[in-house]
Amino acid sequence: MSEVIVNINGKECKAKEGEYILNIARANDIFIPALCYLTNCSPTLACRLCLVEIDGKRAYSCNAKAKDGMNVITDNEEIQKERRAIMEIYDLNHPLECGVCDQSGECELQNYTLEMGVDSQSYCIKDVHRPARHWGRIHYDPSLCIVCERCVTVCKDMIGEAALKTVPRGGDLVDKELKDTTPKDAYAMWNKLQKSIIGIASGEESLDCTQCGECTAVCPVGALVGTNFQYKSNAWELKKIPASNPHSSDCSLLYYDVKHTSIKDSQEKIYRVNSDFNYAPLHAAARYGYDFENVVEKKDEIAFAKVIDALQTKVDTIKFNSFITNEEALILQKLKEKYGYKLVNEDAYAFGEFLNSFSQTSGTSLYNGDLKKVRDSNFVISFGTHLKNDSPNSGYALNNALAMNKGAGLYFHPLGDKVVQNYSKNITQISHKVGAEEAIAYLILDLFGKDLPLHVSEYLQTFHSTVKKTVKQEVKETIKEIVKKVVVDEESKEEKEIEEEVSKVVSKMVDKEIEVDQNALFQIAGLPEDFQEILEKYLDKKDTFSLIGGEDLYTHPRSQNIAKLLGLIQKHTDFSVLLIPSKTNTLGVSLICDLDAQGGKYTLGYNEKADITLSALGNGDLDMPALNQQEGTFTSMNKRVVPTNVALSFKGYCLNDIANALGLEAEFTIDYTKELPTDKGFEQKEFDSLENEFDNSGNENRGYSLHVKDTTSDEVVENIETVDVLDGDIIYLSNPVHQFSPFTNKAHQLNEAGALYVSTEFLEAKGLNAGDMVKIYNQNASLVVAIKLDQMLEGKIAYLPTFDTKLDVKQFFADGFRFASVSIEGAK
Amino acid sequence: MSLEQFKKRDATPGYIYFQAEEKPKNAWEAFKRVVRISIKGELFVGLWIVLREMITKGNSHTVQYPAEKLPIGPRYRAIHKLLRLLESENERCIGCGLCEKICIANCIRMDTRLDENGRKQITEYSINFGRCIFCGYCAEVCPELAIVHSGDYENASEQRAHYGLKEDMLTPLDTFRAKEQKEFPGFGALSENADSFVKKTPLAY
Incomplete structure (x- = not known):
């Protein structure tokens, strides 16, 4: 898209053509009020506060697209009148319970009421009874709701479940006489407000969704709150600690909201998790799974000595999983280098091997996709992952692409998923047979590949055959007909019947035999019969492609060949490929550690059961800090090294203490951040120099991106090998x-x-x-x-x-x- | 404008200058002054006043504390009280947390929870009186006139935490029922013309 210049309040702003004025203004630090708009979601036009004047005409900046040379005025007397009237109407019958409301000052209704200077009320209307609803982890109080529909929008455009919708409120209609005296937009907004309230889309009593809680995050008032947080604490008492999602590889930005436990207990406690909802959605585990800290009273010196002794005498293998930071992974690698321990990590080993094979054919050290690319594309394939469960954020990105870019998608997985099916009518789920993944990779190459290596295209050709097929075809025929017509003779005024010849075009269905290219891969992949037509429909006007691959592929009996095929897909098709690391830091561990396939005789487990165990779950021989008690970095699926901070203190020993006792020297774990291997794409940056935020234009200023390097590639792949069919x-x-x-x-x-x-x-x-x-x-x-x-x-x-x-x-x-x-x- | 006021640098308006007698200029004049003051007998005037006050009965200016106490002003800011609602006997405090926020000594803390009726309940409330500077901000900010100062300035105790918990501050029910709960006219109380600031909101009923 071409770059345009838009003039907002006299300031020249560069933007992409077709971008919304509101987003341009925000990126350029120009304030336009808006209650209902969410970045990355479609404009709702519920609040009408973002009213501006574009070239002398009124428009809503949330859905006005930028054109070159536009002149935008964000504020004048008329607009101010509208905005004030809108806020007055939002304040109508709004309960004066700000003192106890859980939004406690983080309320956009309150902010805009003050911003617009509403100090008196000139309207009134009868209220309707709106009792509170309990929806599991989500609590909805309709009396506080201003029906901005943010929750509905985010659930549909971002999360993809469309579990919420507006339902009739049953309120009084607005007095028609007010039409002349009320500003136009305020009146229209009021009319709509009186008619709707938020309800459950399915009509059930309780909310039947995955309960990710994103609706509670986006609510500008205290109408939707987490049930667990209700009346627990005022927002302003909570200390926000920026961190990264410790549970899955999206490593989304989140904030732990921390305060002392109670008057009697001054120990800090996490009260809730907050997010920057405009840019980073959170899934349920990130939002609700925050109190997994390991509480210990003091350093257990005896257990520590026992572990050190074991490490010095017996241990030859360290087994761990990828719920650790990059720094800890580096400590383990350094211990390996110094003492020759074997490092065993199943998920990172599988992922690392997969990445190696991938690089062999793709020619790049890492995959080229990320979640932003998925969101920006309009044709997405998800393949080899139980997407909604394995990586909800990838699911959100897929749904966002379908919803916002008029996109289409294919979802290959043996397990059917109703949520994915609900994303859009332009997504087809293909429940293929277990083990068909290799054939599907070939199929994608066959359908989308360009300039494929000769041996691949020759192999693919073997699946094609030409068959004769009878199809019904519409044929247009011109036929001549003799029609009798009654004509009134002008002279004699007599009715006369004359015959006239008329030619007519008639369409007719005829059977026709045509030659059709049949692709045997369709059958192997278990595609529906009309797949070719579906695909043609889906691919219409599509130009950006993304492929999401997941954990099924890394552990597949044919994983190495699938990896190579994916490498070819990245190289020879328009698809950008995103591989979902199976655990939080699987990517980081696979890059940092030199992992072994097999362990030795005596194993030390870190969060894994072994002969002697270090555990952050509190069930091992020595307690370790959990990920919300540590500082360090994760490597996310977006190939970004993101920092996470200490939310709660830990009084025991951490891995760095063990490493120091064994002869490594570092005061803090984060001293290792700058030592992360640069040959794997990491940068030599101090932990304290890493940022963790999104700016106003949505740029991700979080840590740094890994450097992707070019590698030598050979493009050699194997043919499909049938995997044992699973029976029973x-x-x-x-x-x-x-x-x-x-x-x-x-x-x-x-x-x-x-x-x-x-x-x-x-x-x-x-x-x-x-x-x-x-x-x-x-x-x-x-x-x-x-x-x-x-x-x-x-x-x-x-x-x-x-x-x-x-x-x-x-x-x-x-x-x-x-x-x-x-x-x-x-x-x- | 007249610059007159700026020219008068030696005094602040409204002050009256006392014209004392002139200082003696030499030793002879000083001697004469000593003799004059001695012979005048002013010394005995003073001695007499002291003697008179000493022998008059019931003329002690000493307050016999703790048997006797001085009255204090109604707006005096001593130890805090939590008041009850006049109609329902319930606590006035709604747990909004404004006192906790405004407290510049950072000595107020409260614990709240969702009670069975879906309301916010204040399970515990405390003021650390070791830190409190009795500035009155909490009483001033309280939207419900719930936290106020009382006149109880006697807070010597063997425990630091005494007086600082909710049960210490909340008006006991018997006191309340005996109608002995006092409003606080100091910081936070409504002014007499408060009504005149209220704008009327239209009603649809």
Whole structure:
């Protein structure tokens, strides 16, 4: 898009053509009030406060698109009158409970009321009874609601669930006589306000969504608040600590709101998690899974000495997972270099190997996509990931692309997902067979590849065949007809019948035999019959493409070849490829640590069960700080090194203390930030120099981006190899939508017992009910577990979670692949 | 304008200058002054006044504290009280937290929660009187006239925390029912013409 110059209040502002005036103004530090607009979502036009004058005409800056040479005035007497009247009407019947309201001064209604100088009320209308609603973790008080519809907008355009909508309020109609005396926009806004209130889209009593809570974050008043936070604390008493989401690899910016626990207990406590909702949505685990800290009273010197002794004498392997910071990963790597410990980390090892193979064909050290690119694209493929559960933020980006760019998408996964289906009517879910991922990668190359290497295009050609197909075709034919006509003779005034020949175009359906190119990959990938037509429709006017790949691929028996195929996709198609690291810092660990496939005889576990265990969950031999008690950096899926800060203090030992006792020297863990390996793309930057914020124009000033390097590529890929077909019942290794690890499960708002999560279809087929106990077994293991119904799940594949440490589920998945075949029977 | 007022540099308007007698100029004059003052007997006038006050009965100016106490002004700012609503006996405090915020000694803290009726409940309220400077800001900012100062200035105790908890400050129910709860006319109280500042809001009922 071309660059234009827009003149706002006499200031020349550069912008892209078609950008909204409101966003341009914000990026240039010009204030335009707006209640209902959310960046990255479609304009709602509910509040009308963003009224401006463009070239002498009234317009709403939230949906006015920039054109070159536009003259915008954001404030004049007429606009001020409108805005004041609008705020007066918003204040109508608004309960005067600001003193106890949970918004406690962070209220946009309050801010704008003061900004517009509303000191008296000139309107009145009868109020309607609006009782409060309890929607699980979300509490809605309609009497405080100003129906700006931000919650509805964010749920639809960002989260993709469209769980909320406006419903009739049943209020009195605005007196028509006021039309002449009330400013025009204020009157229109009032009319709409009297008719609507927020309700649940499905019409149910309780909110049947994933309860991500983004609606509570965007609410400008105290109408939507987290149930847990209600009347707990005033916002101004809370200290905001910027951090990054510790539970999943989006590592979104979040703020821990911290205050002393109570009058009697001055220990700090996290009261809630806040976000910068205009730029970074949070998922449920980030928002509600904040109190997973490990509380210890003092340094346990005996346990520390025991661990040091073990490390010096017995330990030959350190096993850990990727819920650690980059700095800790570097400490472990340094210990390996010094003492030769083997480093075992399953998820980072698989991801690292996958990335290596990917680089071999792509020619770049890392993938080229990120969430912003997904949001900006208009054709997105999600492949090999249970998207909504594995990485909700990738799901939000996908939905945002579909909603905002009139995009289309394909979602390949053996497990059906109702939420993904709801994103848009332009997304097709393809529930393919387990193991077909390799064929799908080839299919994407076949459909979108340009200048493919010869051996690949030759191989792809083998799937194509020409078949004759009879299709009904519309044929236009000109036929001549003799029509009898009654004509009145002018002279004799007599009616006469004459015959006239008329030619006419008639369409006719005929059977025609045509030659069709048949692609055998369609069948292998399990595509629907009309896929070709769907794809053609989807690809119409599409120019930016994104592909999201996930954890199924890294643990796939054919993962190395799939990685190479994805490398080719990045190189030879228009797709930017985003690979979702399976855990928070999987990418960072895979870059920093030199990991081993196999462990040795005596293992020290860090947050993993082993012979001697360091644990931030509080169940090991030595307590470690949890991620909200540490400072350090994560490497996010956006290839960005982002800082996180200490929200709560930790009184025990941390990994750096152990490293120091073993001869490494650093006062703080963050002393290692500047030592992160530059040959892997990290920068030599001090931790304290890293920023963590978004600016007014939405630029992400968070840490720094990894440098992606060019590597040598060879473009050699293997042919499809059929994977053993899984028979019997199939289970999948995945966590339910708001769980990621034992840490999320430790948080009191998320805590639950692990179960086998199944769909309604599964229950019907097996004749079971939710809550029943079932026995799952295969040759490796057996487990008796309760079943829980996942309303969003479709299909017969059930999934087992990893967040519950009481369930040993890994044993079913011996070779690491996320799918396993088992038998499931009802147990008593 | 007249610059007259600027020219008068030696005095502030309204002051009256006392014209004392002239100082003695030499030793002879000083001697004469000593003799004059001695013979005049002014010394005995003073001695007599002291003697008279000493022997008059019931003429002590000493307040016999603690048996006797001086009255204090109604706006005196001593230890805080939490008042109750006149009609319902409930606590006036709504837990808005403004006192906690405005307190410049940072000595007020409160714990709130959602009670069973869906209202905000103040479970605990405390003022650290070791830190409080009795500035009166909390009483001034309170929108409900809930926290006020009282005249109780006697706060010696064996425990630092005494007087500072909610149960110490809240008007006891028996006192309240005996109608002994006093309003505080000092900081935070409404002015007599407060009504005249209120603008009327139209009503649709």
